[in-house]
Amino acid sequence: MxxxxxxxxxxxxxxxxxxxxxxxxxxxxxxxxxxxxxxxxxxxxxxxxxxxxxxxxxxxxxxxxxxxxxxxxxxxxxxxxxxxxxxxxxxxxxxxxxxxxxxxxxxxxxxxxxxxxxxxxxxxxxxxxxxxxxxxxxxxxxxxxxxxxxxxxxxxxxxxxxxxxxxxxxxxxxxxxxxxxxxxxxxxxxxxxxxxxxxxxxxxxxxxxxxxxQDILESGCTVSGPADLVDRYVQGKKLIGSDKLGGLKSAYLMEPCTHVPDGLTVGTLDLQKLFIQLTNA
Amino acid sequence: MGFAEEKPIYLQISEKIEDAILSGAFEENTQIPSTTEISVNYKINPATALKGISLLVEEGIVYKKRGLGMFVAPGAKERIEKKRRNNFYDSYVRTLVSEAKKLGLNKKDLLEQIERGFDDE
Missing domain, CATH: 3.40.50.300 (P-loop containing nucleotide triphosphate hydrolases)
Structure with missing residues (x-):
């Protein structure tokens, strides 16, 4: 070693x-x-x-x-x-x-x-x-x-x-x-x-x-759906960034997505997204 | 705006191996590809491949022969089928029903389509 x-x-x-x-x-x-x-x-x-x-x-x-x-x-x-x-x-x-x-x-x-x-x-x-x-x-x-x-x-x-x-x-x-x-x-x-x-x-x-x-990507998640629903869901959570396309929004979280309401889709956090959100601005 | 990948890679690896066992490509008591072969083939870190295989070891789907490699466990196919049957509701039925509701299809419409699906087989 x-x-x-x-x-x-x-x-x-x-x-x-x-x-x-x-x-x-x-x-x-x-x-x-x-x-x-x-x-x-x-x-x-x-x-x-x-x-x-x-x-x-x-x-x-x-x-x-x-x-x-x-x-x-x-x-x-x-x-x-x-x-x-x-x-x-x-x-x-x-x-x-x-x-x-x-x-x-x-x-x-x-x-x-x-x-x-x-x-x-x-x-x-x-x-x-x-x-x-x-x-x-x-x-x-x-x-x-x-x-x-x-x-x-x-x-x-x-x-x-x-x-x-x-x-x-x-x-x-x-x-x-x-x-x-x-x-x-x-x-x-x-x-x-x-x-x-x-x-x-x-x-x-x-x-x-x-x-x-593996740890970092698995500990995060992406939630997508109607913007107002996403905004309500991510309140008080560890948000690292988001993207918007019209009324549709994807939010990137540094914590697992639990108790996700109907109408929102959950996905994994990918490295490129994590990188862009952390190094922007 | 990106397309969210649904599952971590190690889970995709274990599912690919399960699929190969279900299809008969990997038969019981035969060797599955090594961690290196899997990681080279999918261009993934060997630790990720290992994590996917370890999951299958925990579930009794593959077993390790010391110094030789990983082998498909006897009864692996039944075990995978049983596991997937148990997950069928969460994996398929819930999304099916929620999509149907979104489109204004009622229970009767859905049942008709399911019947049609079986008839077409």
């Missing part, structure tokens, strides 16, 4: 506060969804975890060791980000061999089998890959890196529906057999919703929510 511990992390860029007093834990055996609107501080957090940025204050440790300028701690973390660090003229197959040099647990055979599944030509130069295939190339390295913690920042950017589906399947299969920790930072909440088992919502540089995904 490996663990990343983040305590009282603060990071500013000039006058902008990117993160304020963030404390979090990540453990192996979980897939975390790191969610937040544009500019919430997700990428800053990932860059701090991987030691690419220095915090103003606070500390990050991996299995008790601080990450800053500590190769042993950092070798347990792999972070896939938007940019690519590989030279454009390098071929995919050579990049895979190089990765094996940097990551002692790199699965070379597994990486090549993934290239086949995604129809990625191993002999193509990295600079010549399309947007989608650049993402696929980076995803393959992330899946095969063998690190205890795999951080994925917008992993499916530019991937078509078929490749996204294939990636999600490979992710689940990889997770099932390795029990390593995956941290998914994404805007495609609906697609990630069923994959993750922990939800972390970042808003304006602070942690708004950090919960077990």
């Amino acid at each position: 490996s663990r990343i511990e983040i305590s009282h992390l603060t990071k500013t860029f000039g006058k902008t506060k990117a993160l304020t007093d963030v404390s979090l834990e990540f453990e192996s055996g979980h897939i975390y969804g790191l969610l937040g609107r544009n500019g919430a501080g997700k990428t800053t957090l990932l860059n701090l975890i991987t030691g690419r940025l220095f915090p103003d204050s606070g500390e990050i440790t991996v299995d008790g060791e601080p990450v800053l300028e500590n190769d042993r701690a950092l070798s347990k973390i792999y972070c896939m980000t938007e940019g690519s660090k590989y030279p454009d003229r390098m071929r995919v197959v050579d990049a895979l061999s190089w990765s094996a040099e940097f990551y002692p647990n790199f699965g070379g055979k597994y990486a090549r089998s993934l290239c086949k599944k995604f129809d990625l030509n191993e002999f193509q130069k990295i600079g010549g890959l399309s947007t989608g295939y650049t993402s696929i190339f980076k995803l393959i390295i992330a899946l095969a890196c063998g690190s205890e913690f795999v951080l994925l920042d917008e992993p499916v950017l530019g991937l078509d529906a078929n490749h996204r589906e294939l990636f999600y399947r490979e992710l689940i299969e990889n997770f099932s057999s390795s029990q390593r920790c995956f941290i998914l930072s994404t805007h495609l909440i609906e697609e990630a919703a069923t994959l993750i088992d922990r939800i972390i919502i970042v808003k304006n540089g602070t942690i708004l929510l950090n919960e077990d995904a």
Whole structure:
């Protein structure tokens, strides 16, 4: 069991506060969804975890060791980000061999089998890959890196529906057999919703929510029906938001719906709705 | 405005397995797909798949063979049928009657349609 511990992390860029007093834990055996609107501080957090940025204050440790300028701690973390660090003229197959040099647990055979599944030509130069295939190339390295913690920042950017589906399947299969920790930072909440088992919502540089995904979604509900009936029902209840379409209203509650009167329909609370309601305004 | 999903995913998983048992796709004493196979197939977290399967274990519909996996329990089909018969009123009849009332169909109209449903079979 490996663990990343983040305590009282603060990071500013000039006058902008990117993160304020963030404390979090990540453990192996979980897939975390790191969610937040544009500019919430997700990428800053990932860059701090991987030691690419220095915090103003606070500390990050991996299995008790601080990450800053500590190769042993950092070798347990792999972070896939938007940019690519590989030279454009390098071929995919050579990049895979190089990765094996940097990551002692790199699965070379597994990486090549993934290239086949995604129809990625191993002999193509990295600079010549399309947007989608650049993402696929980076995803393959992330899946095969063998690190205890795999951080994925917008992993499916530019991937078509078929490749996204294939990636999600490979992710689940990889997770099932390795029990390593995956941290998914994404805007495609609906697609990630069923994959993750922990939800972390970042808003304006602070942690708004950090919960077990099943627990939180099951503890909430949606009631829909005529607006006046819905309004009467939700009075005094933990309302997080609502939508209206003419005289029809849906209300999102952070508590189970009990004793619902006739004329109202009850449904589950979905992650996208929860996210939008909590991060609006 | 979204469409509310009616049920949590783990319940949908256990119902899909039950459906497969009822249809005969998963026979008694044969192995059901593993948690990994189910979670990969539906692209869901293995913990969710496990929760769905655990529910079936609690109800005696599947059982665990150590080191092998999950198997359909003897009598599972009858157990599912019995459970669903008990839930039939809440799951179907109540919604049927409430929809009929909404449309101004009375008891007699509804009974006629039910008879027609049986005759069409």
